[in-house]
Amino acid sequence: MNRKNVTIQDIANTANVSKSTVSRVLNDSTPVDAKKRAAVLKAMKNLDFKPNVFARILAGGRSMTLGIVTQNIGSPFYDSVTMGVINGLADTGYSPIIADGQWNQERELVAVRTLIERQVDGLIMVGGNLDSSTLREACHGVPVVQIARYLEDCKERCICIDNVAAAKRATEFLIEAGHRNIAHIAGISDHEDSIDRLKGYQQALTDANIVVRDELIVQGDFSAQSGVLALETLLLRGVAFSAVFAANDEMAFGVRLALFRAGKRVPEDVSIIGFDDQPNSAYMIPPLTTVSQPALEMGAAASKMLVSAIAEKPFEIPMLPVELVVRESVTRLR
Amino acid sequence: MNRKNVTIQDIANTANVSKSTVSRVLNDSTPVDAKKRAAVLKAMKNLDFKPNVFARILAGGRSMTLGIVTQNIGSPFYDSVTMGVINGLADTGYSPIIADGQWNQERELVAVRTLIERQVDGLIMVGGNLDSSTLREACHGVPVVQIARYLEDCKERCICIDNVAAAKRATEFLIEAGHRNIAHIAGISDHEDSIDRLKGYQQALTDANIVVRDELIVQGDFSAQSGVLALETLLLRGVAFSAVFAANDEMAFGVRLALFRAGKRVPEDVSIIGFDDQPNSAYMIPPLTTVSQPALEMGAAASKMLVSAIAEKPFEIPMLPVELVVRESVTRLR
DNA sequence: CTGTTAGCGCCTTCAC
DNA sequence: GTGAAGGCGCTAACAG
Numbered sequence: 001m002n003r004k005n006v007t008i009q010d011i012a013n014t015a016n017v018s019k020s021t022v023s024r025v026l027n028d029s030t031p032v033d034a035k036k037r038a039a040v041l042k043a044m045k046n047l048d049f050k051p052n053v054f055a056r057i058l059a060g061g062r063s064m065t066l067g068i069v070t071q072n073i074g075s076p077f078y079d080s081v082t083m084g085v086i087n088g089l090a091d092t093g094y095s096p097i098i099a100d101g102q103w104n105q106e107r108e109l110v111a112v113r114t115l116i117e118r119q120v121d122g123l124i125m126v127g128g129n130l131d132s133s134t135l136r137e138a139c140h141g142v143p144v145v146q147i148a149r150y151l152e153d154c155k156e157r158c159i160c161i162d163n164v165a166a167a168k169r170a171t172e173f174l175i176e177a178g179h180r181n182i183a184h185i186a187g188i189s190d191h192e193d194s195i196d197r198l199k200g201y202q203q204a205l206t207d208a209n210i211v212v213r214d215e216l217i218v219q220g221d222f223s224a225q226s227g228v229l230a231l232e233t234l235l236l237r238g239v240a241f242s243a244v245f246a247a248n249d250e251m252a253f254g255v256r257l258a259l260f261r262a263g264k265r266v267p268e269d270v271s272i273i274g275f276d277d278q279p280n281s282a283y284m285i286p287p288l289t290t291v292s293q294p295a296l297e298m299g300a301a302a303s304k305m306l307v308s309a310i311a312e313k314p315f316e317i318p319m320l321p322v323e324l325v326v327r328e329s330v331t332r333l334r
Numbered sequence: 335m336n337r338k339n340v341t342i343q344d345i346a347n348t349a350n351v352s353k354s355t356v357s358r359v360l361n362d363s364t365p366v367d368a369k370k371r372a373a374v375l376k377a378m379k380n381l382d383f384k385p386n387v388f389a390r391i392l393a394g395g396r397s398m399t400l401g402i403v404t405q406n407i408g409s410p411f412y413d414s415v416t417m418g419v420i421n422g423l424a425d426t427g428y429s430p431i432i433a434d435g436q437w438n439q440e441r442e443l444v445a446v447r448t449l450i451e452r453q454v455d456g457l458i459m460v461g462g463n464l465d466s467s468t469l470r471e472a473c474h475g476v477p478v479v480q481i482a483r484y485l486e487d488c489k490e491r492c493i494c495i496d497n498v499a500a501a502k503r504a505t506e507f508l509i510e511a512g513h514r515n516i517a518h519i520a521g522i523s524d525h526e527d528s529i530d531r532l533k534g535y536q537q538a539l540t541d542a543n544i545v546v547r548d549e550l551i552v553q554g555d556f557s558a559q560s561g562v563l564a565l566e567t568l569l570l571r572g573v574a575f576s577a578v579f580a581a582n583d584e585m586a587f588g589v590r591l592a593l594f595r596a597g598k599r600v601p602e603d604v605s606i607i608g609f610d611d612q613p614n615s616a617y618m619i620p621p622l623t624t625v626s627q628p629a630l631e632m633g634a635a636a637s638k639m640l641v642s643a644i645a646e647k648p649f650e651i652p653m654l655p656v657e658l659v660v661r662e663s664v665t666r667l668r
Numbered sequence: 669c670t671g672t673t674a675g676c677g678c679c680t681t682c683a684c
Numbered sequence: 685g686t687g688a689a690g691g692c693g694c695t696a697a698c699a700g
Contacts, residue, residue, distance in 0.1 A: 005693085007694080008694065018671045019672095020696085021669090023696090027695085031669065036669095052692085053453075054387075054692085055692070055693030058676045059694040061694070061695060073417040074417050079417070083408050086432055095432075098429075117387075224616075260619050282591075285590060285619040341677055351686080352687045353678080353679095355686065361679080365685065386677050388676085390677075392676090392691095392693065
């Protein structure tokens with residue numbers, strides 16, 4: 001721009017070395033004599049040198065930029081994850097660029113391509129639908145970390161929780177409280193999380209010798225509004241139920257509201273359990289029992305993992321605690 | 335990278351012109367003969383040419399990147415605004431880079447500097463505390479749009495609502511419903527929004543000839559937790575109140591929960607009104623009456639405005655509808 | 669270990 | 685109107 005920036009040439013001059021040497025200490029790509037190195041470092045500090053990202057990448061280096069592909073910006077859970085990623089990137093020297101896939105394979109692919117075109121050093125996928133071979137191809141070898149989704153063929157790059165186990169645990173909690181007629185509000189039908197949570201629900205029932213009844217299962221789409229509709233559907237069907245396990249908190253909110261409108265008390269008449277432990281869940285009336293999925297931590301872990309992958313350093317996937325958060329929306333029967 | 339990208343040289347060759355000419359049609363900086371122009375365009379299409387962002391900026395062009403400075407990622411309102419910005423940028427050719435200021439002037443300044451260093455073509459500030467002269471200086475002439483904050487010295491670049499008027503209207507709604515003892519839970523004390531909303535509350539009371547009583551005003555910090563504490567404080571003070579106006583929905587949620595714990599009914603015993611109309615407000619029990627602030631629209635408007643500013647085209651600040659959303663958390667007295 | 673030499677892809681004078 | 689030439693700041697061979 002207008003203000004002349006100091007370049008490696010400048011610092012090369014004041015340190016009495018060549019540009020290359022400066023470049024070397026900058027990337028410590030090659031060993032450099034300790035004295036010269038010190039001189040360079042000092043010059044850099046004195047002149048307040050900041051490498052030009054664009055020149056650097058043009059010459060074939062790193063862009064120090066990471067791409068984040070989100071889905072449907074505005075959803076509490078995914079937004080939290082995204083924010084976790086951004087926070088995790090603070091002080092790593094990497095800056096995030098965001099693109100939205102909108103849960104649409106085509107747009108998702110465009111998002112990935114845009115990011116790759118911008119020469120991101122790595123990519124973080126938050127959710128998504130793209131099949132892994134397409135994804136891999138679009139990435140041209142740029143490392144990718146996948147959050148909240150399990151890709152069979154690159155498990156070591158996926159950060160996600162065991163939805164089946166978590167959903168099973170939630171359902172078991174209801175069973176242990178004496179509930180037998182437990183309804184389930186499922187999420188988007190072809191979404192892996194929905195499928196797994198439904199599976200966990202079914203397993204818990206089966207293990208407890210309770211018959212899985214289709215009339216107690218309603219299809220939602222993860223939105224609060226769909227929770228309302230789902231519960232109304234349930235009411236319309238006329239089946240008896242003393243508890244509802246919703247595949248996410250949003251739908252649980254909808255269920256709660258529908259019960260309120262129908263004059264049913266929670267938890268006296270119907271118990272509710274959600275999934276995600278989104279921040280507001282603790283402030284529902286009554287506070288919602290739910291499964292906490294550590295969105296921020298998942299995001300942070302992903303960013304660390306990616307940074308390590310770029311540096312070709314090993315990284316151990318941290319234990320991501322998924323726990324049942326017991327609040328007042330569930331009652332013990334009898 | 336590995337796959338050779340097509341450069342302007344390539345298309346210059348196939349179109350039988352020079353690189354310069356190609357560059358010219360790319361930026362239409364200088365008139366070019368219609369035929370050559372067509373040939374160039376055709377070649378670009380055929381070869382699927384994509385200009386290299388980095389080379390372009392290194393040579394002094396646009397980076398086609400916009401910076402977004404958010405505050406405290408994780409807050410529903412600001413996140414929504416941010417998402418609005420990102421959505422608004424789709425298909426403009428600009429990509430967003432995000433940095434977090436964390437409601438900390440120092441970090442905010444760092445965020446701005448980082449972004450400027452990355453040669454963003456424009457900057458969007460979502461909230462923030464930096465005084466405008468510092469901000470202006472850090473920007474080195476890069477255009478800035480400020481959201482959800484009113485900067486005296488550049489009104490034409492601020493997208494925000496009239497908090498005083500909106501808060502006044504909310505309070506008047508309670509007064510019209512027959513409430514006289516109306517408590518107010520204020521936000522962070524030196525935050526402009528808090529100040530303005532408090533002002534609106536006071537004005538409404540004064541206009542209705544109701545004395546503003548300090549014991550009915552409690553300081554919060556915009557978090558739900560602080561809403562709980564604020565209401566408990568109010569209860570402790572032992573002052574009578576039939577309604578609470580909280581400076582944002584989050585705190586209203588806290589208020590609601592505290593009332594629940596205290597065995598008070600809403601709205602029979604106490605009415606509540608919030609501010610922001612964040613998505614979950616409609617799913618509270620009972621659904622929360624609040625003031626809707628169009629976060630997504632504000633973000634979208636800001637991005638359009640910034641893109642126009644960069645192109646030095648005029649832009650009219652759109653009417654941002656702020657309206658009272660009446661739901662069941664307020665009762666009419668008598 | 670270090671300096672020299674080429675570019676990376678594009679924009680911008682400058683002559684023609 | 686157009687092409688040639690130089691340079692943006694940095695990295696990556698290449699010889700020493």
